[in-house]
Amino acid sequence: MELREYYKILKSNISVVMYATLITVVIVYAWSVRRSETFSASFLLSVGRLASQDTADYRYDQFYRFQADEKFAETIVQWLSSPGVSKSILDKAEVKSDGKTIRQLSKSFRAEKISSSLVGVRYGTQSEDEGKKLAVAISSLVLDKTKNMNSEARDPDWFSVDMANLIVAKNTQDLRINLGLAALFGIFIGSLLAFGKHYISDETEK
16 A cells, blocks of 8 residues: 555544544543642651670671561561551541552552662652651551561560651643643554544445
């Protein structure tokens, strides 16, 4: 098929391309506006110890501490991926969680082990104040769980957790870039639909 024929197909189905482009642009515009009204928050949880292992070998003690801190950091990550823990955090911060599925609750907070003694926490929120309340709730719940775990161990003051570097920032969107990309994507989808419509029409006529 020659380029001229492609042009004729698009020209005869230009309304399909235009509608597809318009719908895509409207959807992306609505998403961008809604997204710009939300906030993202991030902070660090620092894992430490209140007591040292009683041993004559300093190097062994340091190695054991490194291993223990690393495993505990992984435990914190698992806590924050639990739907039940997420529900408790939202309730503690007085943030509505009704209607959220188990999957949605498990993805409410993204925790990542950055190093053996650092866990990064990120989440979305509706306002700056809500973001701060959630940070306090997360830190408080992790601290409570840590105390409970310490109380069950032979060394009650083994682990400590501190929150640091809290940042709550508004999500900004570049409408020009978003709408430009949406228009290109809409034209691409519209063109595919136009060619599809043309070939279906040809097959029907045959």
